[in-house]
Amino acid sequence: MKLKPVRALMAAAILLTGTSAADAHIVAARLGDFYMGASHPLTDLQDVVLWIATGMLAGTLGASKGRWLIPVFPIGLLVGLSLAPVFATVSTQLADATMMLAIGMLLAAAAQVPTLVLCAIAFAVAVIRGAANGAELGPETDRLLFAAGLACVGYGAITLTMALTVLFKRNADSVTSWRAIAVRALGGWIAAIGLMMASLVLAS
Structure with a gap:
């Protein structure tokens, strides 16, 4: 007889544990x-x-121009994500390659891009990649949570890359300094990757 209260408490504990685990699973699934x-x-x-x-290009142009990308890039990702169902069957590989080639050439040439053009390039890149990321989502995915995560990482990535580039080039005395040459060389590699990608896409 005395075991009944103990068994009742054990049963209640098991039920509470099961409920907590289920709630935790739901939260984990949603997040x-x-x-x-x-x-x-x-x-x-x-x-x-x-x-x-894109972050490097903004960083080479200075903080005054680059800071406009902090809101522009995440917004572009969200716009691209919203357009993903419309362009679900369209491949973005050629557009990606073209953007890599263009941005790489601008970096390699140390071009002084106007702020409006910089924002347009960043917005185009963000829309293209936002659509590409959204095209792979299944119907069970919470698009609002996915969009929030995509926008957050886009904000962080573009801001961090831009800030590091600004700091890296801050001590560059001229366009012939090793720091400036390193950025231009990396731009050349990016352009080469874009050119190879475009060639493969067009050849297939």
Whole structure:
């Protein structure tokens, strides 16, 4: 008889534990779409190269021009994500390659790009890559959480890359300094990657 209260308490504890585990699983599943949006671009080479190239281009032009990309780039990602269902069957590989080639050549030439043109380039890159990321989503994905994660990582990536480039070039005395040459050389490599990608796409 005395065991009944103990058994009742054990049963209640098991039920509470099961409920807590279920709630935790639901929360983890919901937040999983946010983390998927934040991590998905980091697993795609085209995202990594284009985002870094865009941030570097903004950084070489200085903080006064580059800071406009802080809101422009995440907004472009969200616009591209919203357009993903419309362009789900369209490949972005040629557009990605073209943007890599263009940005790489601008970096290699140390071109002084106007702020409006810089924002247009960054917005175009963000829309293209936002659509590419959104095209792979399944119907079970919470698009709002995915969009929040994508926008957050886009903001962080473009801001960090731009800031590091500004700091790296701050001590460059002239366009012939090794720091300036290193940035231009990296731009040449990015342009070469874009050219090879475009060639492969057109040849297929």
